[in-house]
Amino acid sequence: MNKLQNLSKGIIKENPVLVLVLGTCPTLATSTSVVNALGMGAAATIVLICSNAVISALRKVIPDKVRIPCYIVLIAGFVTMVQMLVKAFAPALDQSLGIFLPLIVVNCIILGRAEMFANKNTVIDSVLDAVGMGAGFTLALSLMAVIREVFGNGTFLGIEIPVFVDNKISILTMAPGGFFVFGILIAAMNKFAKNKPKKKSFGCDSCPQAAACGRAGAGCGDKAEVSAK
Amino acid sequence: MTKFIVILLSAVFVNNYVLSRFLGICPFLGVSKKLDSATGMSLAVIFVMMMATAATWPIQTFLLDPNGLGYLQTIVFILVIAALVQLVEIVLKRYIPALHQSLGVYLPLITTNCAVLGVTILNVTDYPDDFLSAMVNSFGSGLGFFLAMVMFSGVRSKIESADIPESFKGLPVTLIAASITSLSFLGFGGVVENMFPA
Numbered sequence: 167m168n169k170l171q172n173l174s175k176g177i178i179k180e181n182p183v184l185v186l187v188l189g190t191c192p193t194l195a196t197s198t199s200v201v202n203a204l205g206m207g208a209a210a211t212i213v214l215i216c217s218n219a220v221i222s223a224l225r226k227v228i229p230d231k232v233r234i235p236c237y238i239v240l241i242a243g244f245v246t247m248v249q250m251l252v253k254a255f256a257p258a259l260d261q262s263l264g265i266f267l268p269l270i271v272v273n274c275i276i277l278g279r280a281e282m283f284a285n286k287n288t289v290i291d292s293v294l295d296a297v298g299m300g301a302g303f304t305l306a307l308s309l310m311a312v313i314r315e316v317f318g319n320g321t322f323l324g325i326e327i328p329v330f331v332d333n334k335i336s337i338l339t340m341a342p343g344g345f346f347v348f349g350i351l352i353a354a355m356n357k358f359a360k361n362k363p364k365k366k367s368f369g370c371d372s373c374p375q376a377a378a379c380g381r382a383g384a385g386c387g388d389k390a391e392v393s394a395k
Numbered sequence: 396m397t398k399f400i401v402i403l404l405s406a407v408f409v410n411n412y413v414l415s416r417f418l419g420i421c422p423f424l425g426v427s428k429k430l431d432s433a434t435g436m437s438l439a440v441i442f443v444m445m446m447a448t449a450a451t452w453p454i455q456t457f458l459l460d461p462n463g464l465g466y467l468q469t470i471v472f473i474l475v476i477a478a479l480v481q482l483v484e485i486v487l488k489r490y491i492p493a494l495h496q497s498l499g500v501y502l503p504l505i506t507t508n509c510a511v512l513g514v515t516i517l518n519v520t521d522y523p524d525d526f527l528s529a530m531v532n533s534f535g536s537g538l539g540f541f542l543a544m545v546m547f548s549g550v551r552s553k554i555e556s557a558d559i560p561e562s563f564k565g566l567p568v569t570l571i572a573a574s575i576t577s578l579s580f581l582g583f584g585g586v587v588e589n590m591f592p593a
Binding site: 187190191194195235238239242243245246249250265268269271272273274337340341342343344345346348349350352353354356357 | 414415416417418419420421424466467468469470473474477508509512513516517560561562563566567568569570571573574575577578580581
């Protein structure tokens with residue numbers, strides 16, 4: 167696989183949110199406004215680039231058996247750094263992201279890329295992969311945020327939009343709206359994607375911890391669900 | 396006493412972790428397909444949430460805060476949770492094999508469940524000087540997770556037999572169903588405040 171593909175595959179073909187369905191929690195929770203979505207996307211991307219780079223640099227040093235704990239410690243370290251930076255330079259963003267900033271540690275995208283890509287590839291490839299995946303995450307998050315903010319709140323980046331502001335569908339900014347918009351987006355992705363993304367079963371196959379937990383969840387094992395075809 | 400009931404009811408219904416706060420969505424969508432796995436997973440979550448709060452709250456209050464190490468919170472908490480889950484698994488396997496049979500398989504999954512890390516962090520921010528409230532809150536949050544999982548596994552067994560458009564098959568229709576389930580929890584807004592006026 168060449169370098170350009172490593173970079174670009176994260177954006178559409180293997181979009182971490184819409185195709186691989188990783189990192190659902192922050193996607194649903196922080197997509198209520200475009201500013202939050204961009205902030206969350208940027209924070210996660212920085213952590214992803216740093217962790218992918220370091221993990222792939224250390225891939226020959228880290229013993230295979232304890233790799234997951236090692237990854238988690240590395241990731242937690244980077245998350246703490248980002249957390250301190252955001253607290254210092256963007257306190258408003260820190261307020262609105264709240265709990266979801268420290269929760270980047272358990273974001274499946276980051277651990278997933280470490281497990282699936284960074285521990286098998288060179289540093290440069292891993293960084294490119296991280297940039298692509300981060301961009302894909304930010305893009306999907308912003309897309310959802312645009313829909314939810316424009317229709318739900320009648321604003322875009324905080325600026326009121328004439329017609330929409332009088333016809334708010336407030337439910338879109340609340341919890342049910344998040345699930346709904348996300349569902350519709352994935353359905354649209356299934357329908358209109360140019361070369362149909364291979365339908366991934368949602369369960370152990372797409373879960374980065376599959377190896378660690380040995381496909382533990384009973385509901386996890388059966389793939390029949392999505393790959394009905 | 397009223398204080399604890401308010402905390403418990405708010406955590407279960409009003410601020411339901413899955414359906415209102417979007418924490419722990421992965422297991423909610425991944426393991427809710429069958430009722431027995433949903434029950435097993437959520438019992439394990441209740442257990443781990445309480446254990447994790449019992450371990451992390453004193454660490455934050457008596458170790459990190461007095462020494463000005465509050466910024467290490469994220470790293471310390473995730474490590475404590477990971478170690479704790481391993482420990483619980485080993486102890487269960489050795490002494491209560493029956494329980495390990497039913498809960499054990501879900502334990503490793505929980506380490507990186509964001510609801511568990513979320514509840515420990517929220518507990519030290521929301522109840523910095525009240526350990527009992529923190530414990531009640533973590534029990535309530537676990538119970539809320541349990542409720543959402545069990546309800547949703549019922550909803551999903553109905554979807555299985557429904558005729559849905561091709562592009563909605565699988566995850567999209569599950570999310571739409573989750574949206575409607577979460578709509579029902581929206582109705583609990585303000586209930587607790589009005590039941591127990593301050």
